[in-house]
Amino acid sequence: xxxxxxxxxxxxxxxxxxxxxxxxxxxxxxxxxxxxxxxxxxxxxxxxxxxxxxxxxxxxxxxxxxxxxxxxxxxxxxxxxxxxxxxxxxxxxxxxxxxxxxxxxxxxxxxxxxxxxxxxxxxxxxxxxxxxxxxxxxxxxxxxxxxxxxxxxxxxxxxxxxxxxx
Numbered sequence: 001x002x003x004x005x006x007x008x009x010x011x012x013x014x015x016x017x018x019x020x021x022x023x024x025x026x027x028x029x030x031x032x033x034x035x036x037x038x039x040x041x042x043x044x045x046x047x048x049x050x051x052x053x054x055x056x057x058x059x060x061x062x063x064x065x066x067x068x069x070x071x072x073x074x075x076x077x078x079x080x081x082x083x084x085x086x087x088x089x090x091x092x093x094x095x096x097x098x099x100x101x102x103x104x105x106x107x108x109x110x111x112x113x114x115x116x117x118x119x120x121x122x123x124x125x126x127x128x129x130x131x132x133x134x135x136x137x138x139x140x141x142x143x144x145x146x147x148x149x150x151x152x153x154x155x156x157x158x159x160x161x162x163x164x165x166x
Contacts, residue, residue: 010160012036013135015065015104018043018051026054036060037133039104042067042088049095056096063133064088064103071106075113078120085125102131109134 014025017040029036038055040062055062066074066081067088074084085103092100103125105111109132110118122132139152147155 010156013039013104013133015039015106016041016069018048018055022051022055026051026058026060029060030058037063037102039063039065039133040088040092041065041069042091044091052092052095056098061102062092062096062098062100064092064100064130066106067091069106071111071113074106075117078117078124081117081121082124082128085130101129102133104133104135 012034014022014036017038022038025036028034038060040052040055043049052062064085065088067084068074074081089100092098105114105118105121107113114121125132139147139155
């Protein structure tokens, strides 16, 4: 897919999967004829591997969100982060046939765990050909409290009108 900077767009992304909700999400996306990006982690059970394949087969983008998703481990050093990401890259490639090119930092682009190594991590990932994709709007579903469907919609629809891709 190509980005046209003149058009308004919303990019729908899902993190931390495949999960027990991925089947439902894929069904809804199929029903609504909507494509999304799935930032996956290293789940190797048969159901998760099949869901990764299904994500790709249905035309969605698959991207990296670290293999272990354990903040204290992945952000311990640049080398630890890169090793974890490489493990996920191989899993996605070997499972789906796709070599992912985009990634998202667990915990957000700059967080309490990676603030000391963030610039080095981003520079090294870019040097290796991977592009970081953060987010600038959240439905609130990942917060400590469970957002209702109505709250999630309100958290996205109004504020999205005021944002751009920058």
